[in-house]
Amino acid sequence: MSKSLVIINSNASACSTCAPQGCSTCNSSPQPTISTSLTRRHFGYAAVVSAGALLAGCTKNEPVSAPPPAAAAAPPLSPDLAVVQQSKGPIMTTLEEFYKMGPGPSSSHTMGPMRITYDFFQRVSKLPDDQLKRATALKVHLFGSLSATGKGHGTDRAALAGLLGKAPATCPPEFLDSLASNPDESHKVTLGPTTLNLTLKDIIFDSPKGDFHHPNTMTCKLLAGDQSLYELEYYSVGGGFIEWKGYKPPDKGNPKYVYEHAKDLKRFLIDDKVPLHKLLLENEMAISGKSEKDIAEFLDQVSEVMIRGVNTGLNTESVLPGPIKLHSKAAAMQRNLKNSNKGGAGRAVSQIASYGFAMGEENARGHIIVTAPTAGSAGIIPAVVKSLQDLKVPQQKIRDGYLAAAAIGYLCKHNATLSGAEGGCQAEVGVGSSMGAAMIAQALGEGPKVVSNAAESALEHHLGMTCDPVAGYVQVPCIERCAYGAVKAWTAYCIASEEVPEERRVDLDTTISAMALTAKEMNAKYKETSEGGLAVSVVLC
Ligand code: SF4
Numbered sequence: 358m359s360k361s362l363v364i365i366n367s368n369a370s371a372c373s374t375c376a377p378q379g380c381s382t383c384n385s386s387p388q389p390t391i392s393t394s395l396t397r398r399h400f401g402y403a404a405v406v407s408a409g410a411l412l413a414g415c416t417k418n419e420p421v422s423a424p425p426p427a428a429a430a431a432p433p434l435s436p437d438l439a440v441v442q443q444s445k446g447p448i449m450t451t452l453e454e455f456y457k458m459g460p461g462p463s464s465s466h467t468m469g470p471m472r473i474t475y476d477f478f479q480r481v482s483k484l485p486d487d488q489l490k491r492a493t494a495l496k497v498h499l500f501g502s503l504s505a506t507g508k509g510h511g512t513d514r515a516a517l518a519g520l521l522g523k524a525p526a527t528c529p530p531e532f533l534d535s536l537a538s539n540p541d542e543s544h545k546v547t548l549g550p551t552t553l554n555l556t557l558k559d560i561i562f563d564s565p566k567g568d569f570h571h572p573n574t575m576t577c578k579l580l581a582g583d584q585s586l587y588e589l590e591y592y593s594v595g596g597g598f599i600e601w602k603g604y605k606p607p608d609k610g611n612p613k614y615v616y617e618h619a620k621d622l623k624r625f626l627i628d629d630k631v632p633l634h635k636l637l638l639e640n641e642m643a644i645s646g647k648s649e650k651d652i653a654e655f656l657d658q659v660s661e662v663m664i665r666g667v668n669t670g671l672n673t674e675s676v677l678p679g680p681i682k683l684h685s686k687a688a689a690m691q692r693n694l695k696n697s698n699k700g701g702a703g704r705a706v707s708q709i710a711s712y713g714f715a716m717g718e719e720n721a722r723g724h725i726i727v728t729a730p731t732a733g734s735a736g737i738i739p740a741v742v743k744s745l746q747d748l749k750v751p752q753q754k755i756r757d758g759y760l761a762a763a764a765i766g767y768l769c770k771h772n773a774t775l776s777g778a779e780g781g782c783q784a785e786v787g788v789g790s791s792m793g794a795a796m797i798a799q800a801l802g803e804g805p806k807v808v809s810n811a812a813e814s815a816l817e818h819h820l821g822m823t824c825d826p827v828a829g830y831v832q833v834p835c836i837e838r839c840a841y842g843a844v845k846a847w848t849a850y851c852i853a854s855e856e857v858p859e860e861r862r863v864d865l866d867t868t869i870s871a872m873a874l875t876a877k878e879m880n881a882k883y884k885e886t887s888e889g890g891l892a893v894s895v896v897l898c
Contacts, residue, residue, distance in 0.1 A: 457727065462732055466593070633808060634756075637760035659759065671712070687712075750800050804858075
């Protein structure tokens with residue numbers, strides 16, 4: 358497999374890590390208003406949509422708010438960015454790096470900017486009082502792709518929320534919605550002895566073009582009049598990861614169990630009989646320096662955010678933000694289940710699918726989600742967790758399931774890609790479904806061979822799936838794909854747990870390699886550019 362593919366992989370992901378081209382979301386009143394504007398897929402898409410609308414006899418083409426700029430090749434990234442340097446050697450990814458919490462719909466254009474401004478808020482909060490006393494303003498400048506497409510992604514409201522000291526993992530959805538629906542409202546932020554008033558106007562859409570260190574560059578400034586008291590240049594490098602000028606990646610310990618591929622894991626799991634969740638846990642402790650208790654607490658917080666999102670989605674009916682005018686489905690599916698005559702199988706599928714819809718719709722609303730592995734695929738693992746909770750699976754087993762799912766995600770990230778922009782939807786929903794299958798198998802007490810086979814099966818049946826979001830919004834096909842991804846995770850588990858494990862013909866490493874190869878050979882039209890497939894076939898009118 359091409360090493361360059363692996364390197365690029367680590368920094369970009371469609372709805373999630375979508376740097377530098379990707380997905381977008383905007384608003385439609387009275388729903389959470391992520392404002393409509395230029396999105397990354399707009400230019401090429403607009404032409405195709407116009408032609409399609411004419412052919413379809415549509416005279417009233419909705420202002421699709423300038424969909425996606427065409428399949429522009431990703432500008433080269435600065436080689437000194439840590440994200441470019443960390444794609445070789447043994448797997449060193451940690452749970453906190455992988456399961457990231459923050460607002461959707463885009464991890465690079467929404468979650469990353471909020472994590473950046475929250476980081477800046479924490480830094481300036483620690484400045485000496487005599488400096489803070491002089492402060493008159495906080496300003497954020499968005500550059501490059503963040504400036505060009507930030508309106509569509511709700512970058513400004515996410516950045517303002519972080520600047521106001523709202524933590525990305527716990528910010529209430531209502532607060533994010535209110536920032537968008539009352540754009541002129543002023544909000545107070547207290548920094549030591551000083552209280553400042555901030556509005557969305559303090560987030561400035563600066564130059565979209567220039568010689569930037571990274572396509573998603575931001576500067577944050579604490580000002581005293583025209584004078585800068587403290588400022589820092591940041592980069593939202595994809596997948597919710599952030600860096601800044603002079604960034605040094607945190608020191609990591611050496612993993613106890615060194616592995617790059619599933620076959621390396623097999624040696625520990627089968628030959629040495631180390632349980633998968635124990636292996637992941639011990640590696641996590643060795644690499645991150647965290648205690649077992651810290652790790653359990655983190656996984657419980659991930660679980661809480663996911664389940665809160667599913668429950669919110671199941672109780673919310675709305676037209677989702679953006680030009681598609683897509684009606685949410687989760688709540689209606691859930692309601693209809695009460696009087697369903699579909700029988701056990703039909704009810705089970707509808708139940709799991711409704712959970713996938715619920716979290717996918719929350720992502721589209723720009724509410725808080727967890728990347729698993731990305732924002733566009735963020736509905737799958739929550740649906741799996743909710744369905745395991747329905748079965749009264751104990752929380753400790755669900756924690757073990759998160760660890761098994763992370764192992765699959767790490768292998769795919771390291772040896773292929775998690776990026777729709779690099780590998781199509783197989784890399785996002787395919788990997789999410791594969792993680793879900795591993796999670797179910799692990800949580801239900803299966804051995805490592807069944808866990809691996811379940812993951813392989815789910816991934817195998819997503820190979821080749823393209824990324825072609827309509828109008829550049831992470832809605833169609835993304836939300837429904839989360840529902841399918843969750844159902845397929847259960848299907849894969851059911852098959853893997855019924856077959857003779859040793860007789861499975863295809864192993865996980867082979868399928869991950871096949872995904873990497875397919876990603877490499879996939880036409881750019883199907884890599885989150887909205888220049889092919891559904892994106893050009895569906896006419897919005
Ligand atoms: S089609 Fe798949 S990869 Fe593309 S944006 Fe949607 S969920 Fe992400």
